[in-house]
Amino acid sequence: MTLRTRPPAASKPWTATHRLRTLRYSRFRRFLIGQSTSLLGTGMNTIGTTFAVLQMPGGGVDAVGVVMAARILAVLVVLLLGGVFTDRLGARAVMLTADLLRFTAQGALAVLLLTHSARVWEVIVLAAVLGIGEGGFSPGLTALVPGLVPADDLADANALLQITQAVTSVAGPGLAGLLIAVSDAGTVVAVDAVSYGVSVLALAGLPLSQLTTPRHGLFTDLGRGWKEFTSRTWLWVTTLHISLFNFVLWAPFLVLGPTLAQQRLGGASSWGLVLALYGIGSIGSGLALLGRNPSRALVWSVAASAGWALPAAALAARLPLGWVATAALLAGAGAAVCNTLVTTVIQRAIPAEVRGRVSAFDSLGAFALGPLGLALAGPVSGVVGAEQLLGLGVLWQLTAVGVVLAFPSVRRHGAR
Template identity: 75%
Template sequence: MRLGTHRLRVLRHARFRRFLLGQTTSLLGSGMNTIATTFAVLRLPGGGVDAVGGVMAARIVAVLVVLLLGGVFTDRLGARTVMLAADVLRFGSQAVLALLLLTGSVRIWEVVVLAVLLGVGEGGFMPGLSAQVPGLVPLEELADANALLAMARPLASIVGPALAGVLVAAFDAGTVVAVDAVSYGVSVVALVGMPEVRAQTSGRGLSGELGQGWREFTSRTWLWVTTLHIGLFNFFLWAPFLVLGPAIAERRLGGASAWGLVLASEGVGAIVGGVLLLGRSPRRGLAWSVAASAGWAAPVAALATRLPLTWVVGAAFLAGIGAAVCTTLAATVIQRDVPAEVRGRISAFDSLGAFALGPLGLALAGPVSGVVGVGRLLGFGVLWQVTAVGVVLAVPSVRRHEATPRVDARVGAH
């Protein structure tokens, strides 16, 4: 089916267009930042691979630590308020890092501290994203809005690193980090004037509100089962793929450029998947989301069976399509079925459950592959994912789940 204008009708809402522009810009900056910070740390006195790993780990840990607080404050203060504060923090941390890099006075510990602040901002921002979108578009257009937002991430993952590489070579890492800071500034401007999405919280205090969110999360079998599914996928399949894939590419596929092609193909597939979803909202979106997660096994299977680069690239493209379908439909189901008053906290528990095991998987992939072999570890991940999809789809509340839209007190789209 040709992409007609009716499939982009969600863009007629000015506030959503502004929000999408802000998100796309900030994601582009983030895609550039990873490359710039990595090369900056490598070139610092005392820098190196271990230092790069320390900076990345500090950022990820900060995100995970702050997620639940971000969920509570999203529900208590409002999604827009918390997202604005988070973006101001991200802007400030990157502006300071850019200044230090451009003046040549930065030290490793300062980069680590600023990475922690950046992670705090990201952890605070993420729960608000799920809570804010339903206040920007009509309920029936949520799937289209989520599809466009999902397309922004792979687009940024393709363009951002490539642009960063050019800018680092032409100028320096500090310039690229400064551009990242500006991208967060654009997001701040986009958020100003957005409708506030504030829930009526219980007033029980931090622990009480977290407890309420946890009870709401665990009371929905379809929600905690699918969250656990994604968390174990990240641990058993995707973490080994990200760690071992570059080494395999270096050894037999053609090096860094080949691995870049694999990741770019996955990104292109995600964009195509988002386009295919526009104008479509399956009745049983949750089941389709889980089924699509099987696509992630394709590139890992191609590596495990020692297929040539062309096959790995094609498999990564299929994984990208599956990723877009999985994440878009899952986000839409949560936004439609979860009450507005706990949406931020449930989003935080969902994100924490999905990503908490990722760092451990990244740390264990190398040592475990040295014991059992690269092919066997990747093969186990493929077997796990395919089996897990079947098991999760066998859960009645997942397989039979249909969206039951709620009437929330929320701001309508304009």
């Protein structure tokens, strides 16, 4: 994929140093270190908590599902409040509080696991507390970054954060598996708690935001955020696009992919390869985006979302592992382009005083249907067939990309 970009300034040749110039800003470097550490811990935590619940009395697959559901539901419930308080108190203050909460929750869980006294209901409660922290943290991420780098370097900053997320999504589970092999799941959760502590220290060193936004009632503030969100057709259309993608395509892929891999691709190791290449594709694409400032970034973002259809299409067509893995690599590349560019567009287009609330509505809309899609994928595939369900998702995604790009507010956004 070739992005049409502005040529670099003559005084700043387009070199590796130029691509990483965003790291010159000490505030962003500090935040990136904290966020990288936190994301690595998060990548480890899912594996650690899952194995802990499977091994404890009263645990099992059903208990793992309840723990995951408690965390996701807590995130969705708190997202809008996180957006309101981000705009009221500043992103740094809310994110710092959220990470302190996550540090406390994971620290308590680590103590319970390391002392072999944890019970399933305690893990569920602490998973919900962890989700509350995540829901409070998320809106601030979009709101904080524009205050750490100049506007011209926003795309690079978001690309670096996307690269970090991809790297930690690959490294985290692998490191967790090694720690469990030589120690136990409690150690993994303890490392996750420490990672949130590092993020707390990083955020504590950032300056407080200078806020001038007047405070109103909770529902008034939410209403203002909703008005800002719905008044931009390009924003609610692209959010709806991602929401339906998660429901129709990505949830079935995540549920059915491991099963199909077990049946005809070689099992868990093959599925691990597919997910690893997805992450590698995201890393490579994120690196390619550094130093670039594409025209019509929103159009490129939506077009790149078509890449998510590729691995599901390969599975639906019963292609061998090599093709599925290659499709996952390309999907990861598209994911980095989509996520990086749409985040940059939102940060540049939304006023700072409502950025937290608009980000919260965007995140809630994008992911609200995901849990339902995960729950329905198995039963529906039992009726229509796994390959058929994935094929329907592929057709939906490709059609939806064309429909979204047909909206003038999407197609013309950012034209130069």
